[in-house]
Amino acid sequence: MIAPPKPELVTVNIDGKEIAVPKGTNVIEAARLVGVDVPHYCYHPKLAIVGNCRMCLVEMGMPAVDPATKAPVIDPATGKQKINWIPRPQIGCGTNAAPGLHIRTNTPMVKDCREGVMEFLLINHPLDCPICDQAGECKLQEQATGYGRGYSRFIEQKNVKPKRTQLGPRVTLDDERCVLCSRCIRFSRDIAKDDVLGFIDRGSHSTLTCYPGKKLENNYSLNTVDICPVGALTSTDFRFKMRVWFLKQTNSIDTESSVGANTVVWSREGAIYRITPRRNDEVNDTWMADTGRVLYKQVKADNRLTSVKINGADSGLDIAVNAAAELFKAGSVAIVGSGRSSVEEQFLTRKLATTLKAPAHLVSRVGEGDRLLISADRNPNVRGALVTGLIAALPSAQLTELAAQIDAGKVKTVVSVGEDLAAAGLSAAQLAKVAIVYLGTYANETSAAARVVLPTLTVFEKGGTFVNQQFRVQKFLKAVPGAEGATDDLVVLAKLVAAAGGGSVPSEINTLWKTIAAEVPALGTMTFANLPETGLLLDATPWSALPFAEGETLHYKPTKAAQLVVGS
Amino acid sequence: MDFFFQLPLWIQGIAKGLAVIAVLFPLAAACSMAERKISAWIQGRPGPNRTVVPWLAWIPIIVPFLQRLGVFQLAADGGKFVFKEDPVPGHVNKLYFIAAPVLAMIPALTTITIVPFGAYLNDVGQLVPIVLANVDIGLLAVLAISSLGVYSVILAGWASNSKYPFLGSIRASAQLISYELSMTLSVLPVFLWVNAPGGQGTLSLFDVVQVQSGQGFHFDSLWLGLWMPVSAFIFLVALFAETNRQPFDMAESEADLVGGFHTEYGAFKWSLFFVAEYAHMIVGSGVFTLLFLGGWNPLPGLPLTTVVHGLQHWISFAGHPLFMGVLGILIFLGKVGFFIFFFMWVRWTLPRFRYDQIMKIGWQKLLPLSIGNLIFYALLIALIQK
Amino acid sequence: MAVIPVSRKPLSFAERTYIPQILGGLKITFKRMLKPAETMEYPEQRPEIPKHYRGVPTLVKDPNGREKCVSCQLCEFVCPPKAIRITPGEIPLDAPTGHVEKAPQAFDIDMLRCIYCGLCQEVCPEEAIFLQNQYSMTGYTRAEMVNHKDRLYELGGTLPDQHHKWDKKKAAEEHGNAH
Known part of the structure; x- marks a missing residue:
């Protein structure tokens, strides 16, 4: 992790409290740091400052110095340096912190200003x-x-x-x-x-x-x-x-x-x-x-999968997991993971793959980035698959390798974790040729062709982490209870791993993270509970040579290697 | 009448028994409704006045009147007691638990047979009592049988195998024994007076009424309540205690004992206890009326026979034995009814005594008073009859 | 505090026999028995509802028959037992009250939960919900005890409110800016 440059600090005095703030901080932000709220409408920390609402008027002043000698003028009453207060109120948003700047937000004048602005704003408000x-x-x-x-x-x-x-x-x-x-x-x-x-x-x-x-x-x-x-x-x-x-x-x-x-x-x-x-x-x-x-x-959604199915007939989760285990016994299993799965799910998918000695595939989705907040890679978590070791190289959009293996009869069973295999380039004949175990949220061609269908949860119904394009680990939490009939992906995957003979792995996310931290070196120092809200940046150097698809977006610049490949 | 007496004795017995049940049971039940109505009136409420038989509701005046009176409520309650679930708790002694309410009914219904409730003049001008069994030991039998009632209370409390019923039954039995003494002692002066020295001794209640059937205001023809007021008072107080009525209802005492001896009872078995209590009240009131209030004589110094003779001048059939019998019964029932009302009136006026107060009143106040009363009348009667 | 010893008056002999007291009590109860009953016989006789009585919460319409509720959901928010459930909805622009924009699509008050506290009435910015005189709510099922919007308006009726806030607004809209 790279240490940010030390900003130059200036000390300001807000309502009698001294605080050192980076140079260039405006008065509203400085006041926020000492817990003083300066009301405002037009000011927004991420937008240009125009100062047209006049709500953030505050009193300002600078320490008095003798114009000739530059010596501080001492107020005989207090024994401290005198402050020259500006007789008229100033807008907080348009004033940057300067050394020794004094601000008063609780004087009668400031209160009068705010009340005046409010009264004018409200005269025509419906x-x-x-x-x-x-x-x-x-x-x-x-x-x-x-x-x-x-x-x-x-x-x-x-x-x-x-x-x-x-x-x-x-x-x-x-x-x-x-x-x-x-x-x-x-x-x-x-x-x-x-x-x-x-x-x-x-x-x-x-x-x-x-x-x-x-x-x-x-x-x-x-x-x-x-x-x-x-x-x-x-x-x-x-x-x-x-x-x-x-x-x-x-x-x-x-x-x-x-x-x-x-x-x-x-x-x-x-x-x-x-x-x-x-x-x-x-x-x-x-x-x-x-x-x-x-x-x-x-x-x-209408096409949400809400019941466990074996060969199209409703069943129970454990029965279906056992049916999947029967399919695994025949060997020749291939696993299709997903760049939409969370890090935890990809970790368990990798566990399943290693247990079954099955090759793991991933499907990439590349579109056009808008250079702002939508990048070219439309999978939220391809880097998670790299970090957890599910894949070693970048995925392609079509599962041509898997298709060839199916055609050659080398693969008898395919486990798809949320990927529609038909959309990823497998033909209906190929789908029919293999036994498919499908974990997913929506009905599609793959779920229709699957031998075992295990409904899972959407991102809003579960907790987990994604690794974004900056290799920043960010967590999401469960907002709503899972749909009836669907089971948490982690539970399903853990059951599949156990059924495949991989031993018992935890399916509760905090417990699972102990296993992940132990087995994935890049995530070794983290726990799910302690992950900060703004995410944690990983060291991206092991994967810096990979030609990632992303172009430049807000707060992201592609590494040189990737740019080279994309540019070439 | 003759036809009845020609029947075999056992059929007569059954008929009389059925008559007792058929009359006393509804009467006791009616008492329960009377109790509810009187308590309501005393407390400024209308009391039960809602229940009505749906297919009778169209009849004007009569049915609404009966409805306001709660008559249908009474029927509905009776029906409910018969048909509602009758649970027997798992922890009880089943045999005794079921036997207790039955035992409560037996003395309550038996005593009524010995109580005369009217009299008529037969063909030869002799006054004959209307009574199911005119036994000579009269009062003794009443006291003996009614005191058997305590066994049902003890049995109920014991068989319930539970704390409150047990305490209730123990209290009740102690109370009944305590007050029985005073009660018996208080009626002795009556029989000292009834049985003249040298004559054939009798305890017949009919004879007691005969003594009070004198004409005119001589002290020896007065009602005994007037002649022996202290005896009457002691008997009345003891009667309250014996029937477990407020302020002596230690056996139930719901404030401290939940329901007393019948806490574990419900439905029909409970209603048997209930009916037995009212039957006791009816019989007790009857005995009191006979002993101290001149039985079926309408007024002191104005015996029934005189009234009937007087009425013969106006109404032709007044001399008929049936008329006299019915008149006597009505007068007798009127007095009994007043006493039942009095029982209820007292109940909704007075709070319950404490248990120690009851024992104190029984043993330290009432017993000495009744002994003193006995000695006083014994000496007085000896002086008068000398 | 000063302690004032009060000597207890010894009971007289008559008092100790209880008899005068008992007779006094009997006299009182007998007198009471002859007076008419105090009881109000409910379904036939109804109590007079005092002003500001808090009965069943209802929704009211304004004198022009417009439903006053704009489904701001403040009552749902303030309701301590969470008895109120509102589904907000939009009024189509071409409707007569289109300028009000918002009205409840569904408005349910679960009378099994309602505690008649009146906070909904107090909080309502549109004066649309009132706890009126209705005090007897019965039903055979739980579902019956939930008052839906139609029933709430049926119970509430129209209140003679003279604010006509929204009518004034509509008039201003048609009249235009008065500058």
């Missing part, structure tokens, strides 16, 4: 919190609690602006609620590079809108909903589905690609309602792709 999806996570609601006056002095008619505007396929706009912070505009322009949003008209008629003839339809449009401090931009998918205060938050990982964007899964009583990004400054900042937000729908 106050429709009861029907607003942002209620519960709305900054305006929060600040109104702290700095609102509780009643309105505004007796004129409120502004009327368009409500329920569809900005794009996934985003609904209620202009009346907008506080004109311009976060969404900056995001679209600077991060998504799709500059379609802007304000029109002036004063209280200012309205957020799309460029005529365009729509907010890029794959990152829903991030504008996340960063909108009020309920102006709301997700069409999540619209009026559930109030956020009922939802349980579970940390998870986006499985779309090898970027491994950190996410939060919001669920209530076993049903997932939405997925939002989780801040990880090393991986995805505070963003994620729209496509990753609808993945929860696969949990309740």
